[in-house]
Amino acid sequence: MKRLVSLFALLLLLCVTSPAYAQSILRDAESEALFADMSRDIIKAANLSPANVRIVLINDPSINAFVAGGQMVFIHSGLIDAASNANEVQGVIAHELGHITGGHVPLGDRMAKGATGITILSLLLGAAAMAAGSADAGVGLMQLGQRAAMGSYLAFSRAQEATTDAAGVKFLSGAGVTGKGMLGFFKKLQQQEYRWGLKRGSDQSYVMSHPMSGERISTLTADLQSDPAWNKPSDPEIEARFLRVQAKLRGFVSEPKDTLRKYPVSDTSVPAHYARAYAYHLGGYPKEAAAEATALVKAEPKNPYFLELEGQILLESGKPADALVPLREATSLTNFQPLIATTFGHALIATEDPKHLAEAETVLRQAVARDQENPFAWYQLGMVYERKGDTAxxxxxxxxxxxxxxxxxxxxxxxxxxxxxxxxxxxxxxxxxxxxxxxxxxxxxxxxx
Known part of the structure; x- marks a missing residue:
């Protein structure tokens, strides 16, 4: 409980000391794998390489997505929360890829000038340094990050948006993905505009950087409905995975009481167990969190992400030795996925057993070699070298x-x-x-x- 209280204090400190426009990048192995799989064919249809395009999740409750130069699509956590299904998010991704192929760089010089430190977090990983009992290590982790421009960005012109919408429709068609999600999400935005009191021809709509959603729906409906993929069902596996990622994200970013209200104990589905595990863990109820993780592992013993969660809860509850078995298996099942391997490496170090240092070094060196944006892995690797006396x-x-x-x-x-x-x-x-x-x-x- 003391570690969790310290974690929340650190999070509060981070929020207070960071500029108002600073945001956190949420890194999670399962989420990143899902985004890669659900966007791969759309990226190919845009004549881009899936190896070069990244879908990045931003911890922000607003419903938004944007590109920031290069081939990176940023999606707010609020958009994932608001989406009814994965297909709606695919529609958003297709639209944003249109900005990339159209050369629309919304941040420009203001982005560079307004650069601020962005803390890189994996879900629950922000508390990992606490497992070793070091508040200073926790502070160090929370302050790590990359210099990235996430300040205010230039508004898109309406003409660019219309062109980008058309490109998104083309990419969905080329990928054989139904456009029902794109249309459905525009309807969600339209309802939000109604709540804000925005109407066509009003002063507010005139200054909006995007066309009114009603206009976009009218323009795109015919093209989307005439496409051969319109009545093609969305991939059921992708949709099931999306519900899990959406649930774990809600459990991580929402107030525990809100999560438990949305996913009551009477709900025995996998997404509900997932959401409650995070809610209980962040709320300071380790036994309840462990029980939810155990239920997940029992349902799917070889699911690496369930094993990862079980290991993280044990690690962050002060039981690093017990965390080794599930984390080692999760690392193996994912072929040393860097984020999972980093957590495993940290657990090995946290046992304070010198016999685990060699394995920790091997695991962490693989992690930093395969993930160029993982400062926590370098932090842990540095601890290994310090304990080995390798100061250089x-x-x-x-x-x-x-x-x-x-x-x-x-x-x-x-x-x-x-x-x-x-x-x-x-x-x-x-x-x-x-x-x-x-x-x-x-x-x-x-x-x-």
Whole structure:
């Protein structure tokens, strides 16, 4: 209970000290796998490579999605909560891909100038550093993040939106995905506009950056309904997975009492168990949370995400040794998925048993090699090196983490310390040299400005 209270204090501190426009990126292995699978064919239909397009989940209760340059689609948690099914989210993704293919970059220079630290969290992972009993480690984790521009962004023109809607329809058709979800979501937005009192021709609608939803529905209905995929059922597996991800997200971002009201104990479905597990855990009821996780694992013993949840609850309840079995199996079943492997590596370290350090190093090195945006993995790997007495590689891990979060004032001396202790010309020495050169260049540019 003390750890959970400390976690909530840290979250409050983060919210208070961060700028109003700072947002958190929610990283979760199951969610990212779902987004990749449900968007793959749509991305291909847009003549883009699924390997280069990322769907990123933002912790924000508003119903919104946007692109920010490159090939990244940002979706607010509020949109996932509001969606009735996965097909509606596919319609949103298709629309946003239209902005990418159309070269519409809504953030531009203001995005760069308004850059702010964005904390990278996995669901429940924000509490992981607490499992070792270190409040300082928890603070360090919550302050980690990447320098990314998430400030206010330029409004899209109505002409761009109309073009993007048409592109989204084309991409859905090319992927053989029904457009019922796209139309359904526009109808949801239309109801929201009615609640806001926005009407066609009103002053409010004139200044809106997007066309009124009613106009979009009228324009797109004929094309969507005439498409061969209109009456094609949405993929039932994708839809079932979406309900699970939606439930766990609600359990993580909502007040526990609200989650338990939406998913009462009388509901014995998998999504309900999922949502309640997170609600109980965040609310400080470890026994109830563990019972919900146990029910999930019993229903699907080989589901890696259920095993991951079971392990996380045990880890964050102060039982890292007990967490090793489910986390090891989850890591194996997902072929060392980086986020899951990072949690497993942390559990190995949290046991404080020296015999687990070698395995933790192997697991965490794989995690950082396969995920370039995982500062918590570098933090844990640095702890492994410190306990092994490898101060040079511990410094390199600190440099990697600081570089990732944009803290080049810390990255530079850490990388220099790593170079001093590593064999010259070795891969780790070369990587430290790269960080030194990049940090020096960026710091010089800042001085000039």
């Amino acid at each position: 590689r511990a410094a390199l891990a600190t440099a990697e983490r600081a570089s990732m979060s944009g803290d080049f004032g810390r990255a530079l001396p850490s990388a220099q310390a790593a170079m001093a202790g590593l064999p010259q010309g070795s891969p780790d020495w070369i990587r430290a040299q790269d960080i030194v050169m990049a940090a020096q260049g960026l710091m010089q540019d800042r001085k000039k400005k």
